[in-house]
Amino acid sequence: MKRDDVSRCLKAASENGFLGHEFPAVIFHDFRNMHERLSLLRKALPDPFRHTVAIKANPVLGVLKSVVSAGFGLEAASLEEVALARAAGCPGKGIVYNSPAKTSQDLRMAVEWGVVINVDNLQEFERLAEIAEKQAPVEPVFLRVNPLVGKGSISTTSVASSDSKFGFPVTDVPLIQNLFRDHSWLKGLHVHTGSQGYKIVDLVGGYRRVLDLKLAIDGACGQGRVSHLNIGGGLPFNYRNEDGAVIADWAKMLRLELKELFGLECVYTELGRVVHASAGWAASRVEYVKQTGDHKTAVVHLGADCFLRPVYRPNDWSHRLDVFDADFVQKKSPESEPWSIAGPLCFGEDYLARRSPMTTIAENDVIVIHDVGAYTFSMWSRHCSRGMPVILGYEEAGGPLTVLKKKETLEDIVQFWS
Ligand SMILES: Cc1ncc(COP(=O)(O)O)c(C=O)c1O
Structure with missing residues (x-):
């Protein structure tokens, strides 16, 4: 985001009553930025690629509707997210349903709604097979495969180690071959390695292992038996200075290293972070400034409630911060003082930054x-029951703002816990 654009949006929010004492924090969604990412994706990987966007990254209904109206599908990680996708107008065949804990009822509903199902484990497969005897799934069913490529650099969001709770190990070849031999509605393999902690080359290494598995299945069950693949999400976003190059680099490497992908009937993707991260930004008024010895702290209205991962795992996750004055002009004095930016929650580690060099606040x-x-x-946390701030959308910096989600009121919080 250019600093003038930030300034224009802050002014517009303030003029419209969304930033001030009653609204000390605001979250913005830049639709144009998101659509630039989506277009990049579609251009870099056209047919047979079918792109879905991970709802868990940003479940705001107005955002999901905009994704769907641009012709993209949605990846759901729970039946609740399937319901959100349907509410956003996404047809069943555009919804990919992942979850390691689907109940039989969840599976029945997913089949009834014609959703694409990624089956996580053998017991789930058996439940689905029972349902399929009465009502065969209309959309392709995939088996989720763990590519076993290790934990990457962020263990908490990796799902590809040998002790991962997700999927069939890629080495379970005879079992997987039997499932494909016996069930014609089983069409594809799904792989998601983890989120953010893997380089593109590691992700591609995981896809290669799944393509080798596909060859082994085709060898046993007939050429082209595995007609669909889903290569998940997980592309790493550069939080220091995002320029969008990662999507193009990824597509280039797929073309170079995995030509077979382009001959398949359909290849789904499930990106979340690289589509949404740079489209969102947040602002909070500084409520208090404190000094203890030489330690300066600014207290703001967003902490671990909004930034769970950066607050609890600051070595793995962080966001760039800038300081604007009360007239929404970026402060330009040198970043020469160590400042801590503290959140509003009642525990000791609730900080967005610790002794970082910043301008005077x-x-x-x-x-x-x-x-x-x-x-x-x-991932909003209910710790201390603080309400979620308003989420505003815009097409052009300084232009009209749309309320995508209202600020939660005291009554909303009482209702939530009732
Ligand atoms: C199964 C699955 N697909 C896709 C994603 C999206 O990953 P990312 O937002 O890193 O692209 C996730 C994220 O956890 C996931 O679990």
Whole structure:
């Protein structure tokens, strides 16, 4: 985000009553930025690729509707997310349903709604097979495969180690061959390695292992038996300075290293972070400035409630911060003082930054937090029961703002816990 654009949006929010004492924090969604990412994706990987966007990264209904109206599908990680996808107008065949804990009822509903199902384990497969005897799935069913490529650099979001709770190990070849031999509605293999902690080359290594498995299945069950693949999400986003190159680099490597992908009937993707991260940004007024010895702290209105991962795992996750003054002009004095930016929750480690070099901060300044469009407010924590701030959407910086989600009121919080 250019600093002038941030300034224009903050002014527009303030003029419309969305930033001030009653609204001390605001989250913005830049639709144009998101659609640039989506177009890049479609251009880099056209047919046979079918792109879905991970709802868990950003479940705001207005955002999902915009994704769907641009012709993209949605990846759901729970039946609740399937319901969100349907509410956003996504047809069943555009919804990919992942979850390691689907109940029999969840599976029945997914089949009834014609959703694409990724089966996580053998017991789930058996339940689905029972349902399929009465009502065969109309959309292709996939088996989720663990590519066993190790934990990557962020163990908490990796799902590809040998002790992962997800999927069939890629080495379970005879079992998987039998499932394909016996069930014609089983069409594809799904792989998701993890989120953010893998380089493109590692992700591609995982896809290669799944393509080798496909060859082994085809060898046993007939050429082309595995007609569909789903290569999941997980592309790493550069939180220091995003330029969007990662999508193009990824597509280039797929073309170079995995030509077979392009001959398949259909290849699904399930990206979340690289589609949404840079489209979102947040702003909070500085409520208090404190000094203890030489330690300066600015207290703001967003902490671990909105930024669970950065607050609890600051070595794995962080966001760029900027300081704007009370008139929404970026402060330009040198970043020469160590500042801590503290959140509003009642525990000791609730910080967005610790002793980081920043410009001098004053009460009523605005701290801008960049690249918050994925896995921040979508993971909102109820610790201390603070309400979620308003989420505003815009097409053009400084232009009209749409309320995508209202600020939660005191009554909403009472209702939530009732
Ligand atoms: C199965 C699955 N697919 C897709 C994604 C999206 O990953 P990312 O947002 O890193 O692209 C996730 C994220 O956890 C996931 O679990």
